[in-house]
Amino acid sequence: MRSLLRRPELAPLVLLVVAFILAARASHSFLDLSYLLDTTTLHAETALMALGMTLVIISGNIDLSPASNLALTACIVAKLNAAGLHPILTVLAAVSIGGALGAVNGVLVAYGKLPSFLVTLGTLALYRGAAQALTGSAPVTIPNPLTGADKLLILGVPFPFVVVLAIATLAGLLLHRTIFGRWTYAVGMNEGAARFSAVPASAVKFWCFTLLGCLSGLSAILLLSRLGVARYDLAQGQELDVITAVLLGGASLTGGKGTVVGTMLAVALVAVVRAGMGLRDWPAEHQLALIGALLVGAALATGGLEKLAAWTRVVREV
Amino acid sequence: MTKSLRMGFAAIVGAIVLAGLGCSQKPETEVVVVKKNAGAKLKIVYIPKNTGNAYFDDVIAGFKEESDKLGDTFTSTAPAKADETSQISYIKDQVQKGVDVIAITPNSPVALNSALDEAKAKGVLVITVDADLDKNESHRVACVLPTDFAQVAIGQLDTLVDQLPNGGDFAILSATRSASNQNAWIDGIKAALTQPKYSKLHLVDVVYGDDQAEKSTTEAEALFTKYPNLRGIISPTSAGLPAAAQSLETKGLFPGGPHANAAGGIVLTGLATPNAMKKFVMKGEVAKFQLWSPRAMGVMACYLADAIKSGKVKAEEGVEFEVPGIGTHKFGPKGVITAGPMVTFDKKNIGLFNF
Numbered sequence: 001m002r003s004l005l006r007r008p009e010l011a012p013l014v015l016l017v018v019a020f021i022l023a024a025r026a027s028h029s030f031l032d033l034s035y036l037l038d039t040t041t042l043h044a045e046t047a048l049m050a051l052g053m054t055l056v057i058i059s060g061n062i063d064l065s066p067a068s069n070l071a072l073t074a075c076i077v078a079k080l081n082a083a084g085l086h087p088i089l090t091v092l093a094a095v096s097i098g099g100a101l102g103a104v105n106g107v108l109v110a111y112g113k114l115p116s117f118l119v120t121l122g123t124l125a126l127y128r129g130a131a132q133a134l135t136g137s138a139p140v141t142i143p144n145p146l147t148g149a150d151k152l153l154i155l156g157v158p159f160p161f162v163v164v165l166a167i168a169t170l171a172g173l174l175l176h177r178t179i180f181g182r183w184t185y186a187v188g189m190n191e192g193a194a195r196f197s198a199v200p201a202s203a204v205k206f207w208c209f210t211l212l213g214c215l216s217g218l219s220a221i222l223l224l225s226r227l228g229v230a231r232y233d234l235a236q237g238q239e240l241d242v243i244t245a246v247l248l249g250g251a252s253l254t255g256g257k258g259t260v261v262g263t264m265l266a267v268a269l270v271a272v273v274r275a276g277m278g279l280r281d282w283p284a285e286h287q288l289a290l291i292g293a294l295l296v297g298a299a300l301a302t303g304g305l306e307k308l309a310a311w312t313r314v315v316r317e318v
Numbered sequence: 319m320t321k322s323l324r325m326g327f328a329a330i331v332g333a334i335v336l337a338g339l340g341c342s343q344k345p346e347t348e349v350v351v352v353k354k355n356a357g358a359k360l361k362i363v364y365i366p367k368n369t370g371n372a373y374f375d376d377v378i379a380g381f382k383e384e385s386d387k388l389g390d391t392f393t394s395t396a397p398a399k400a401d402e403t404s405q406i407s408y409i410k411d412q413v414q415k416g417v418d419v420i421a422i423t424p425n426s427p428v429a430l431n432s433a434l435d436e437a438k439a440k441g442v443l444v445i446t447v448d449a450d451l452d453k454n455e456s457h458r459v460a461c462v463l464p465t466d467f468a469q470v471a472i473g474q475l476d477t478l479v480d481q482l483p484n485g486g487d488f489a490i491l492s493a494t495r496s497a498s499n500q501n502a503w504i505d506g507i508k509a510a511l512t513q514p515k516y517s518k519l520h521l522v523d524v525v526y527g528d529d530q531a532e533k534s535t536t537e538a539e540a541l542f543t544k545y546p547n548l549r550g551i552i553s554p555t556s557a558g559l560p561a562a563a564q565s566l567e568t569k570g571l572f573p574g575g576p577h578a579n580a581a582g583g584i585v586l587t588g589l590a591t592p593n594a595m596k597k598f599v600m601k602g603e604v605a606k607f608q609l610w611s612p613r614a615m616g617v618m619a620c621y622l623a624d625a626i627k628s629g630k631v632k633a634e635e636g637v638e639f640e641v642p643g644i645g646t647h648k649f650g651p652k653g654v655i656t657a658g659p660m661v662t663f664d665k666k667n668i669g670l671f672n673f
Binding site: 027029032035038039042136137139141147148150151223226227228229231233234235236237274275278279281283284285287288 | 368369370393395396397398399401402403406407408410411414415416426427428429431432496
C-alpha cells in the first residue's frame with residue numbers, strides 16, 4: 001500500500017477515472033468510441049512533446065521552446081514541400097530540423113552551462129520570430145499527399161494516436177529499461193553525484209533536449225497533416241499545455257522524478273476534461289481555470305500522499 | 319506490484335467509480351433543454367472567433383433574437399484564443415452533440431476545412447459569418463458578411479464631406495500596412511476623390527497606427543503638427559478612431575475646441591464600435607462615424623441558417639429572399655450575402671447601441 005501511495009501516477013490515474021465518469025454523466029454524447037478515438041487526434045502533438053518534455057524535466061531542466069520549434073519546423077518544411085520536396089523526405093526533414101533546433105538548446109544548456117529556463121525562454125521567442133520572418137502572416141498550404149493523417153485509420157485507430165502509442169512505448173523503454181534512462185534520473189536527482197559516478201551528465205542533458213526537438217518536429221508533421229496549412233502562430237502557447245501535462249503526470253520541476261505512464265495519463269486527463277466540458281458548452285475560461293486547478297490540486301494531492309506513505313511506514317515500524 | 323497492492327489499486331478505482339456513479343443525481347441539462355423547447359425545429363450553434371469580445375456578443379444577441387422568433391434552439395460557444403487551430407475541437411464537439419447548423423466566424427480560411435467537411439458529412443449545415451473561408455468556399459454553404467465592403471469608402475467620404483462642405487486637407491489614420499480591407503478602402507477613397515462631390519477634399523497623408531492605441535495616438539499627433547491647416551481625419555479602424563478622438567480632446571483641436579486651428583478645427587470620422595466612441599460623440603467632439611451592425615448580421619445569419627436547413631431558401635447566386643424586419647436580400651457569387659448598409663452613429667442614435 002505504501003509504495004502504491006508513492007507512485008507518481010496515482011493522482012493522474014484517479015483524476016482520469018473521475019473525469020471520465022463525470023464526462024460520461026455530463027453528456028450522453030461522450031461515450032462514443034469513434035468520437036473518443038477521433039478526439040485523440042487533437043491531442044497527439046501535445047502528447048508527443050510531453051513525452052520529450054518528461055525526459056527534459058526528469059533531467060532537472062525545462063524547455064519552453066517546443067511549441068515555437070513546432071511552428072518554425074512546420075513553416076520550413078511546408079516551404080520545402082511546396083518547393084517540391086518528396087513527402088517522405090519532408091517527414092525526415094521535419095524530424096531533423098526539429099532535432100537540430102532542440103540540439104541548440106541542448107548545447108547551450110549542457111555545454112554552455114546556461115540555465116535551461118533562460119536559454120529556452122530565448123529560443124521560445126527566437127524560433128517563433130524566425131517562423132514569422134520566414135513566412136510573414138501568410139499561411140503556407142501543403143499539397144495533398146501529406147494531409148489527412150488524422151483520417152487514416154489503422155485497425156480503427158487514428159494514425160496520430162498509433163504514433164503516440166509507439167513513441168510512448170519507446171520512451172518508456174528508453175527511460176525505464178536502459179542505462180540512458182537511469183542516467184537521466186541520476187542527473188536530475190543530483191548532478192554532482194552523478195558526474196562523480198562517471199555519468200556523462202552533459203551528454204545526457206544534450207540528448208534530452210535533442211529528443212524533445214525531434215518530437216516537436218514529428219508533431220509539426222502531424223499538425224501540418226491535420227490542418228493542411230502552416231503559419232507562424234501554430235501551437236502558440238502550447239508549451240504550457242505540454243509542461244502542465246508532464247507536471248500533472250507526477251514529474252517534479254526539481255528533477256529526478258516523473259514517468260512516461262504518468263505523463264500519458266495526464267494528457268488523457270486533460271483531453272477528457274476538455275471533451276467533457278466542450279460537449280457541455282462550458283465557457284473556455286472555465287475550462288482553463290479547471291485545468292489550472294487540477295494541476296495545483298494534483299501537486300497538493302501528491303505531496304499529501306507522500307506524507308501519508310511516510311506516515312504508514314512510521315506506523316509499521318512502531 | 320504485489321498481489322495485495324494490486325487489490326488495493328482495484329479497491330481505490332472501484333470506490334471512485336461507485337462514488338462517481340452515486341453522486342451527481344442532478345438531471346442532465348441537455349435533456350431538459352430539448353424538453354423545454356418541445357416545439358423547437360432546429361439546433362443552431364454559433365462559434366465566434368473567441369470569447370470575451372463585445373463585437374461578437376452583439377452578433378450573438380442577433381442570433382438569440384431571431385432564434386426565439388423562429389422557435390429554434392440556439393447556443394453559442396467559443397475558444398479562449400483566436401488562433402488557427404482553436405476552433406477545431408469546438409466544431410467536433412458540436413457535431414458530436416448533434417446540432418443541425420454550425421454558424422462560425424472562422425479563425426483560419428484553411429485549417430478548419432477537414433473539421434467542417436466532417437460536419438457536412440454528418441448532415442450539419444455550415445455557414446460562415448463576418449468572415450469567409452477565402453479560396454475554400456466549398457467547405458461551407460453560405461457566408462453572411464456584415465456589409466458591402468465596396469461601399470465603405472464612399473460612406474466614409476460622405477460623413478466627412480457632410481461636415482466639410484467647403485472642403486480642405488484631410489489625412490487617413492489606418493491600421494496596418496498589410497491589412498487588405500484597409501488598403502481596399504484607402505484605394506476606394508483615393509479613387510472617389512476624382513468625383514465632383516468630393517473634389518474640394520485633398521488627401522495629404524496616410525499614416526498607420528498598427529491597430530495599437532499608443533501608436534495610433536502618436537501618429538495622430540504627428541499629423542496635427544505636420545499639417546497645421548488640417549481639416550479632417552478618417553480613421554477606418556476600431557483601434558485608431560478612439561485613439562485619434564482622445565488626442566483631439568486632449569489637445570483641444572476639434573471644431574469649436576479651445577485650440578482649434580484657424581481653418582476651423584479638425585473633423586474626425588471613421589469606423590469603430592459605438593461604446594468606444596460614445597463619450598466623444600456625447601461631448602460633441604466627434605459628430606458622426608460609422609460601422610455595420612453586428613446584431614443585424616446575427617439576425618440575418620440565424621434566419622438564413624433556419625431557411626437553408628429547412629429547404630426554404632437555396633444559397634445560390636441571384637436567389638432573393640426576405641428577412642422579416644430587415645428587408646429583401648440577394649445572394650452574390652459563391653453564396654455570399656451582406657447583412658445590411660452601414661450604420662451612421664451620432665448624438666441622436668448612439669444611445670440605442672451597446673457593443
